[in-house]
Amino acid sequence: MRIFKSSWFVAFSCLALLPALGATAAQDAGRQAADSWTPPAWAYPVMDEGRGRGPDDGTLHSVEGSDLQLTQTQINDRFAPPDWYPDEHPPMPDVVAHGRPPLVRACAQCHMPHGAGHPESSSLAGLPADYITAQTMAYQDGSRKSLVAARSASMIEISAAMTEEEMRIAAEYFASLPPVKWITVIETDMVPETYVGAGNMRHAEPGGGMEPIGNRIIEIPENSELAELRDSHSPFMAYVPRGSVAAGEELATTGGGRTIQCSVCHGPELKGVAQIPSIAGRSPIYLARQMFDIKHGVRDGANVALMKGAVANLTDEDILNLSAYLASLEP
Ligand code: HEC
Protein backbone atom coordinates (compact mmCIF):
# COMPACT_ATOMS: atom_id res chain seq x y z
CA MET A 1 0.00 0.00 0.00
CA ARG A 2 1.28 3.46 -0.84
CA ILE A 3 1.94 6.06 1.78
CA PHE A 4 0.06 9.34 1.34
CA LYS A 5 2.01 12.52 1.80
CA SER A 6 -0.65 13.79 4.17
CA SER A 7 -3.88 12.61 5.77
CA TRP A 8 -2.33 9.23 6.27
CA PHE A 9 -2.19 9.19 10.02
CA VAL A 10 -5.52 10.94 10.45
CA ALA A 11 -7.20 8.56 8.05
CA PHE A 12 -6.01 5.54 9.91
CA SER A 13 -6.93 6.87 13.32
CA CYS A 14 -10.44 7.43 11.96
CA LEU A 15 -10.66 3.98 10.45
CA ALA A 16 -9.82 2.52 13.83
CA LEU A 17 -12.91 4.25 15.20
CA LEU A 18 -15.27 2.65 12.73
CA PRO A 19 -15.93 -0.66 14.50
CA ALA A 20 -16.86 1.33 17.59
CA LEU A 21 -19.83 2.78 15.72
CA GLY A 22 -21.41 -0.68 15.99
CA ALA A 23 -24.50 -1.92 14.19
CA THR A 24 -26.98 0.84 13.52
CA ALA A 25 -30.62 0.63 12.53
CA ALA A 26 -29.60 1.64 9.03
CA GLN A 27 -27.14 -1.23 8.86
CA ASP A 28 -29.81 -3.74 9.94
CA ALA A 29 -32.22 -2.35 7.37
CA GLY A 30 -29.44 -2.64 4.81
CA ARG A 31 -28.90 -6.30 5.66
CA GLN A 32 -32.58 -7.15 5.37
CA ALA A 33 -32.78 -5.43 2.02
CA ALA A 34 -29.59 -7.06 0.75
CA ASP A 35 -31.32 -10.24 -0.46
CA SER A 36 -33.38 -8.43 -3.06
CA TRP A 37 -30.93 -5.61 -3.75
CA THR A 38 -29.99 -4.79 -7.32
CA PRO A 39 -27.79 -1.87 -8.42
CA PRO A 40 -30.13 1.08 -9.04
CA ALA A 41 -30.69 1.65 -12.76
CA TRP A 42 -30.50 5.46 -12.36
CA ALA A 43 -26.83 5.17 -11.35
CA TYR A 44 -25.83 2.57 -13.96
CA PRO A 45 -27.21 3.65 -17.34
CA VAL A 46 -27.27 0.92 -20.00
CA MET A 47 -28.77 1.59 -23.44
CA ASP A 48 -32.46 0.70 -23.76
CA GLU A 49 -33.10 -1.83 -26.48
CA GLY A 50 -33.73 -0.27 -29.87
CA ARG A 51 -32.62 3.22 -28.81
CA GLY A 52 -29.25 3.31 -30.64
CA ARG A 53 -28.35 5.88 -33.30
CA GLY A 54 -29.88 5.58 -36.74
CA PRO A 55 -27.60 5.28 -39.79
CA ASP A 56 -25.40 8.31 -40.59
CA ASP A 57 -27.16 10.27 -43.35
CA GLY A 58 -23.98 12.19 -44.14
CA THR A 59 -25.17 15.48 -42.62
CA LEU A 60 -22.31 17.78 -41.61
CA HIS A 61 -22.64 18.92 -38.01
CA SER A 62 -21.09 21.98 -36.41
CA VAL A 63 -21.19 23.68 -33.01
CA GLU A 64 -21.10 27.36 -32.12
CA GLY A 65 -17.58 28.71 -31.77
CA SER A 66 -15.87 26.04 -33.88
CA ASP A 67 -14.96 25.94 -37.57
CA LEU A 68 -15.12 22.16 -37.79
CA GLN A 69 -17.80 20.35 -39.76
CA LEU A 70 -18.11 16.64 -39.08
CA THR A 71 -20.44 13.75 -39.87
CA GLN A 72 -21.87 11.64 -37.04
CA THR A 73 -19.52 8.83 -38.12
CA GLN A 74 -16.51 11.14 -37.71
CA ILE A 75 -17.86 12.33 -34.35
CA ASN A 76 -18.00 8.75 -33.12
CA ASP A 77 -14.54 7.78 -34.44
CA ARG A 78 -12.86 5.82 -31.63
CA PHE A 79 -9.41 6.90 -32.76
CA ALA A 80 -10.07 10.52 -33.79
CA PRO A 81 -12.93 11.94 -31.70
CA PRO A 82 -13.83 15.60 -32.30
CA ASP A 83 -11.71 18.36 -30.82
CA TRP A 84 -14.12 21.23 -31.43
CA TYR A 85 -12.08 23.84 -29.54
CA PRO A 86 -8.37 22.99 -29.85
CA ASP A 87 -7.37 26.39 -28.43
CA GLU A 88 -9.07 25.72 -25.09
CA HIS A 89 -6.74 23.03 -23.77
CA PRO A 90 -3.04 22.13 -23.97
CA PRO A 91 -1.96 19.97 -26.92
CA MET A 92 -3.29 16.45 -26.39
CA PRO A 93 -0.74 13.62 -26.27
CA ASP A 94 -1.30 11.00 -28.96
CA VAL A 95 -2.83 8.44 -26.59
CA VAL A 96 -5.46 10.99 -25.48
CA ALA A 97 -6.28 12.32 -28.97
CA HIS A 98 -5.95 9.11 -31.01
CA GLY A 99 -5.28 6.14 -28.75
CA ARG A 100 -3.52 3.19 -30.34
CA PRO A 101 -5.56 0.81 -32.56
CA PRO A 102 -6.93 -1.74 -32.31
CA LEU A 103 -7.75 -1.66 -28.57
CA VAL A 104 -6.55 1.55 -26.92
CA ARG A 105 -9.35 3.97 -27.76
CA ALA A 106 -8.65 7.70 -27.60
CA CYS A 107 -9.30 8.83 -24.02
CA ALA A 108 -10.82 12.05 -25.40
CA GLN A 109 -13.69 10.09 -26.98
CA CYS A 110 -15.38 9.51 -23.63
CA HIS A 111 -13.54 11.77 -21.17
CA MET A 112 -13.44 14.64 -23.73
CA PRO A 113 -10.47 16.88 -24.58
CA HIS A 114 -11.18 19.09 -21.54
CA GLY A 115 -11.60 16.11 -19.22
CA ALA A 116 -15.13 16.86 -17.98
CA GLY A 117 -16.45 13.54 -19.35
CA HIS A 118 -20.03 12.34 -19.55
CA PRO A 119 -22.07 10.90 -16.64
CA GLU A 120 -21.77 7.34 -17.96
CA SER A 121 -17.95 7.64 -17.95
CA SER A 122 -16.28 10.10 -15.56
CA SER A 123 -14.53 13.41 -15.27
CA LEU A 124 -10.74 13.27 -15.08
CA ALA A 125 -9.75 16.96 -15.20
CA GLY A 126 -7.57 17.94 -12.28
CA LEU A 127 -7.48 14.52 -10.59
CA PRO A 128 -4.04 13.63 -9.19
CA ALA A 129 -1.83 12.05 -11.87
CA ASP A 130 -0.80 9.20 -9.54
CA TYR A 131 -4.46 8.50 -8.81
CA ILE A 132 -5.36 8.37 -12.53
CA THR A 133 -2.45 6.02 -13.26
CA ALA A 134 -3.37 3.81 -10.31
CA GLN A 135 -6.96 3.54 -11.60
CA THR A 136 -5.95 2.48 -15.13
CA MET A 137 -3.66 -0.09 -13.49
CA ALA A 138 -6.52 -1.30 -11.27
CA TYR A 139 -8.70 -1.84 -14.36
CA GLN A 140 -5.78 -3.66 -15.99
CA ASP A 141 -5.04 -6.00 -13.06
CA GLY A 142 -8.72 -6.78 -12.52
CA SER A 143 -9.12 -5.16 -9.11
CA ARG A 144 -11.50 -2.42 -10.36
CA LYS A 145 -14.79 -3.67 -11.81
CA SER A 146 -18.38 -2.46 -11.72
CA LEU A 147 -21.57 -4.01 -10.33
CA VAL A 148 -22.94 -3.59 -13.85
CA ALA A 149 -20.32 -5.01 -16.21
CA ALA A 150 -21.21 -2.62 -19.04
CA ARG A 151 -19.96 0.30 -16.93
CA SER A 152 -16.41 -1.03 -16.65
CA ALA A 153 -16.13 -3.11 -19.85
CA SER A 154 -14.55 -0.41 -22.02
CA MET A 155 -11.97 0.63 -19.40
CA ILE A 156 -10.99 -3.00 -18.77
CA GLU A 157 -10.50 -3.60 -22.49
CA ILE A 158 -8.63 -0.32 -23.07
CA SER A 159 -6.32 -0.51 -20.07
CA ALA A 160 -5.50 -4.18 -20.74
CA ALA A 161 -3.76 -3.03 -23.94
CA MET A 162 -2.04 0.05 -22.46
CA THR A 163 1.63 0.36 -21.58
CA GLU A 164 2.63 1.98 -18.28
CA GLU A 165 4.17 4.81 -20.27
CA GLU A 166 0.84 5.50 -22.01
CA MET A 167 -0.96 5.42 -18.65
CA ARG A 168 1.44 7.97 -17.21
CA ILE A 169 1.28 10.29 -20.25
CA ALA A 170 -2.53 10.26 -20.29
CA ALA A 171 -2.66 10.77 -16.52
CA GLU A 172 -0.35 13.78 -16.65
CA TYR A 173 -2.45 15.39 -19.38
CA PHE A 174 -5.76 15.06 -17.51
CA ALA A 175 -4.19 16.01 -14.16
CA SER A 176 -2.99 19.28 -15.74
CA LEU A 177 -6.50 20.40 -16.76
CA PRO A 178 -8.60 22.70 -14.57
CA PRO A 179 -11.92 21.06 -13.61
CA VAL A 180 -14.91 22.95 -15.05
CA LYS A 181 -18.38 23.54 -13.63
CA TRP A 182 -20.33 21.03 -15.73
CA ILE A 183 -23.38 20.03 -13.68
CA THR A 184 -26.34 22.00 -12.36
CA VAL A 185 -28.13 20.29 -9.48
CA ILE A 186 -31.89 20.90 -9.29
CA GLU A 187 -34.08 19.70 -6.41
CA THR A 188 -37.52 18.66 -7.66
CA ASP A 189 -40.50 16.30 -7.22
CA MET A 190 -41.11 15.70 -10.91
CA VAL A 191 -38.67 14.90 -13.74
CA PRO A 192 -38.97 14.48 -17.50
CA GLU A 193 -39.54 10.94 -18.74
CA THR A 194 -36.19 9.68 -19.97
CA TYR A 195 -34.56 6.88 -21.96
CA VAL A 196 -30.97 5.64 -22.21
CA GLY A 197 -29.64 6.03 -25.74
CA ALA A 198 -26.49 5.27 -27.72
CA GLY A 199 -23.30 5.24 -25.69
CA ASN A 200 -25.41 4.67 -22.54
CA MET A 201 -26.31 8.32 -22.08
CA ARG A 202 -29.67 9.20 -20.50
CA HIS A 203 -31.82 11.78 -22.32
CA ALA A 204 -35.22 13.40 -21.88
CA GLU A 205 -37.80 11.52 -23.97
CA PRO A 206 -38.67 13.77 -26.94
CA GLY A 207 -42.33 14.79 -26.53
CA GLY A 208 -42.45 12.88 -23.24
CA GLY A 209 -44.32 13.93 -20.13
CA MET A 210 -43.25 14.27 -16.52
CA GLU A 211 -43.03 11.59 -13.82
CA PRO A 212 -42.25 11.53 -10.07
CA ILE A 213 -38.53 11.49 -9.33
CA GLY A 214 -38.86 8.88 -6.56
CA ASN A 215 -35.56 7.81 -4.99
CA ARG A 216 -33.48 8.59 -8.06
CA ILE A 217 -31.04 11.08 -9.52
CA ILE A 218 -31.83 11.84 -13.14
CA GLU A 219 -28.81 13.29 -14.91
CA ILE A 220 -29.31 14.40 -18.51
CA PRO A 221 -27.67 16.81 -20.95
CA GLU A 222 -28.97 20.39 -21.06
CA ASN A 223 -29.00 19.90 -24.83
CA SER A 224 -29.08 16.29 -26.02
CA GLU A 225 -28.20 17.13 -29.61
CA LEU A 226 -25.00 18.94 -28.61
CA ALA A 227 -24.02 16.27 -26.09
CA GLU A 228 -24.39 13.68 -28.88
CA LEU A 229 -21.98 15.78 -30.95
CA ARG A 230 -19.51 15.44 -28.03
CA ASP A 231 -19.52 19.22 -27.63
CA SER A 232 -17.32 20.16 -24.68
CA HIS A 233 -19.43 23.28 -24.12
CA SER A 234 -22.56 21.19 -23.52
CA PRO A 235 -23.11 20.63 -19.77
CA PHE A 236 -25.50 18.47 -17.73
CA MET A 237 -28.40 18.85 -15.31
CA ALA A 238 -28.93 16.56 -12.37
CA TYR A 239 -32.44 16.39 -10.93
CA VAL A 240 -32.33 15.24 -7.32
CA PRO A 241 -35.08 14.65 -4.72
CA ARG A 242 -36.08 17.59 -2.51
CA GLY A 243 -34.00 17.79 0.65
CA SER A 244 -31.28 15.49 -0.65
CA VAL A 245 -28.57 18.15 -0.89
CA ALA A 246 -29.00 19.23 2.77
CA ALA A 247 -29.23 15.61 3.95
CA GLY A 248 -26.03 14.79 2.05
CA GLU A 249 -24.26 17.80 3.47
CA GLU A 250 -25.23 16.81 7.01
CA LEU A 251 -23.85 13.30 6.50
CA ALA A 252 -20.67 14.45 4.73
CA THR A 253 -19.84 17.02 7.38
CA THR A 254 -20.83 15.13 10.56
CA GLY A 255 -20.66 11.47 9.59
CA GLY A 256 -24.13 11.05 11.11
CA GLY A 257 -22.89 8.12 13.25
CA ARG A 258 -22.67 5.99 10.09
CA THR A 259 -19.53 7.27 8.40
CA ILE A 260 -16.52 9.55 8.79
CA GLN A 261 -16.43 13.19 7.67
CA CYS A 262 -15.39 13.01 4.04
CA SER A 263 -13.07 15.99 4.47
CA VAL A 264 -10.76 13.95 6.73
CA CYS A 265 -9.40 12.25 3.61
CA HIS A 266 -10.75 14.21 0.62
CA GLY A 267 -9.56 17.57 1.97
CA PRO A 268 -11.37 20.59 3.46
CA GLU A 269 -13.21 21.46 0.23
CA LEU A 270 -13.41 17.81 -0.87
CA LYS A 271 -11.18 18.64 -3.84
CA GLY A 272 -8.70 15.86 -3.03
CA VAL A 273 -5.41 15.58 -1.17
CA ALA A 274 -2.19 13.95 -2.45
CA GLN A 275 -3.36 10.73 -4.17
CA ILE A 276 -6.96 10.97 -2.91
CA PRO A 277 -9.31 12.20 -5.67
CA SER A 278 -11.61 15.20 -5.67
CA ILE A 279 -15.28 14.33 -5.12
CA ALA A 280 -16.57 17.93 -5.48
CA GLY A 281 -18.68 19.07 -8.44
CA ARG A 282 -18.44 15.76 -10.29
CA SER A 283 -21.24 13.72 -11.90
CA PRO A 284 -23.57 12.52 -9.12
CA ILE A 285 -24.40 9.27 -10.88
CA TYR A 286 -20.68 8.57 -11.33
CA LEU A 287 -20.00 9.24 -7.64
CA ALA A 288 -22.96 7.07 -6.59
CA ARG A 289 -21.72 4.16 -8.73
CA GLN A 290 -18.32 4.33 -7.08
CA MET A 291 -19.82 4.24 -3.58
CA PHE A 292 -22.04 1.27 -4.51
CA ASP A 293 -19.15 -0.52 -6.27
CA ILE A 294 -16.82 -0.03 -3.29
CA LYS A 295 -19.49 -0.94 -0.73
CA HIS A 296 -20.38 -4.15 -2.59
CA GLY A 297 -16.74 -5.13 -3.05
CA VAL A 298 -16.31 -5.00 -6.85
CA ARG A 299 -14.09 -1.91 -6.88
CA ASP A 300 -10.88 -2.76 -5.10
CA GLY A 301 -7.27 -1.62 -5.20
CA ALA A 302 -4.69 -0.72 -2.58
CA ASN A 303 -6.17 2.58 -1.42
CA VAL A 304 -9.82 1.49 -1.61
CA ALA A 305 -9.37 -0.02 1.85
CA LEU A 306 -9.61 3.53 3.22
CA MET A 307 -13.01 4.10 1.56
CA LYS A 308 -14.51 0.77 2.58
CA GLY A 309 -15.00 1.90 6.16
CA ALA A 310 -16.61 5.13 4.99
CA VAL A 311 -19.27 3.36 2.87
CA ALA A 312 -19.86 0.14 4.85
CA ASN A 313 -22.84 1.45 6.84
CA LEU A 314 -24.35 3.77 4.23
CA THR A 315 -27.88 3.07 2.96
CA ASP A 316 -28.86 3.54 -0.69
CA GLU A 317 -30.57 6.77 0.34
CA ASP A 318 -27.38 8.00 2.07
CA ILE A 319 -25.41 7.35 -1.12
CA LEU A 320 -28.00 9.24 -3.18
CA ASN A 321 -27.97 12.19 -0.74
CA LEU A 322 -24.18 12.34 -0.61
CA SER A 323 -23.97 12.26 -4.42
CA ALA A 324 -26.51 15.09 -4.76
CA TYR A 325 -24.60 17.22 -2.25
CA LEU A 326 -21.16 16.53 -3.75
CA ALA A 327 -22.35 17.31 -7.29
CA SER A 328 -23.73 20.66 -6.09
CA LEU A 329 -20.28 21.84 -4.92
CA GLU A 330 -17.82 23.92 -6.95
CA PRO A 331 -15.41 21.53 -8.70
C1 HEC B 1 -15.36 4.16 -24.55
C2 HEC B 1 -15.34 5.18 -23.53
C3 HEC B 1 -14.04 5.39 -22.76
C4 HEC B 1 -12.77 5.65 -23.27
C5 HEC B 1 -12.37 5.71 -24.72
C6 HEC B 1 -11.91 5.81 -22.13
N1 HEC B 1 -12.63 5.70 -20.96
FE1 HEC B 1 -11.91 5.91 -19.09
N2 HEC B 1 -13.77 5.53 -18.33
C7 HEC B 1 -14.86 5.17 -19.07
C8 HEC B 1 -15.91 4.69 -18.19
C9 HEC B 1 -17.27 4.19 -18.66
C10 HEC B 1 -15.40 4.81 -16.88
C11 HEC B 1 -15.95 4.32 -15.56
C12 HEC B 1 -17.26 4.70 -15.12
C13 HEC B 1 -17.71 3.92 -13.92
O1 HEC B 1 -16.90 3.41 -13.10
O2 HEC B 1 -18.86 3.80 -13.78
C14 HEC B 1 -14.07 5.35 -16.99
C15 HEC B 1 -13.25 5.64 -15.90
C16 HEC B 1 -11.93 6.04 -16.01
C17 HEC B 1 -11.09 6.36 -14.89
C18 HEC B 1 -11.48 6.37 -13.43
C19 HEC B 1 -11.74 7.79 -12.97
C20 HEC B 1 -11.85 7.95 -11.49
O3 HEC B 1 -12.21 9.04 -11.03
O4 HEC B 1 -11.57 7.00 -10.76
C21 HEC B 1 -9.86 6.67 -15.41
C22 HEC B 1 -8.64 7.05 -14.62
C23 HEC B 1 -9.95 6.56 -16.85
N3 HEC B 1 -11.23 6.18 -17.19
C24 HEC B 1 -8.90 6.81 -17.70
C25 HEC B 1 -8.97 6.67 -19.09
C26 HEC B 1 -7.84 6.85 -19.98
C27 HEC B 1 -6.44 7.22 -19.53
C28 HEC B 1 -8.28 6.64 -21.25
C29 HEC B 1 -7.51 6.65 -22.55
C30 HEC B 1 -6.45 5.68 -22.67
C31 HEC B 1 -9.71 6.31 -21.14
N4 HEC B 1 -10.08 6.34 -19.82
C32 HEC B 1 -10.54 6.04 -22.21
C33 HEC B 1 -14.97 5.24 -20.45
C34 HEC B 1 -13.93 5.43 -21.32
Ligand code: HEC
Ligand atom coordinates in the same frame (compact mmCIF):
# COMPACT_ATOMS: atom_id res chain seq x y z
C1 HEC C 1 -10.36 7.25 5.46
C2 HEC C 1 -10.21 8.06 4.25
C3 HEC C 1 -11.48 8.36 3.46
C4 HEC C 1 -12.67 8.87 3.94
C5 HEC C 1 -13.05 9.23 5.36
C6 HEC C 1 -13.51 9.02 2.79
N1 HEC C 1 -12.87 8.63 1.66
FE1 HEC C 1 -13.63 8.57 -0.22
N2 HEC C 1 -11.91 7.81 -0.94
C7 HEC C 1 -10.77 7.60 -0.19
C8 HEC C 1 -9.72 7.10 -1.05
C9 HEC C 1 -8.32 6.75 -0.64
C10 HEC C 1 -10.28 7.01 -2.35
C11 HEC C 1 -9.61 6.53 -3.63
C12 HEC C 1 -9.54 5.05 -3.68
C13 HEC C 1 -8.64 4.56 -4.79
O1 HEC C 1 -7.50 5.04 -4.86
O2 HEC C 1 -9.11 3.73 -5.58
C14 HEC C 1 -11.66 7.47 -2.24
C15 HEC C 1 -12.55 7.51 -3.31
C16 HEC C 1 -13.83 7.98 -3.20
C17 HEC C 1 -14.76 8.03 -4.31
C18 HEC C 1 -14.49 7.59 -5.73
C19 HEC C 1 -13.87 8.76 -6.50
C20 HEC C 1 -13.52 8.45 -7.92
O3 HEC C 1 -12.91 9.31 -8.56
O4 HEC C 1 -13.84 7.38 -8.41
C21 HEC C 1 -15.92 8.58 -3.82
C22 HEC C 1 -17.19 8.85 -4.60
C23 HEC C 1 -15.71 8.86 -2.42
N3 HEC C 1 -14.44 8.49 -2.07
C24 HEC C 1 -16.67 9.43 -1.60
C25 HEC C 1 -16.48 9.66 -0.24
C26 HEC C 1 -17.48 10.25 0.62
C27 HEC C 1 -18.84 10.73 0.16
C28 HEC C 1 -16.95 10.27 1.88
C29 HEC C 1 -17.61 10.76 3.17
C30 HEC C 1 -18.87 10.12 3.49
C31 HEC C 1 -15.64 9.69 1.79
N4 HEC C 1 -15.36 9.36 0.49
C32 HEC C 1 -14.81 9.51 2.87
C33 HEC C 1 -10.62 7.81 1.16
C34 HEC C 1 -11.62 8.23 2.03
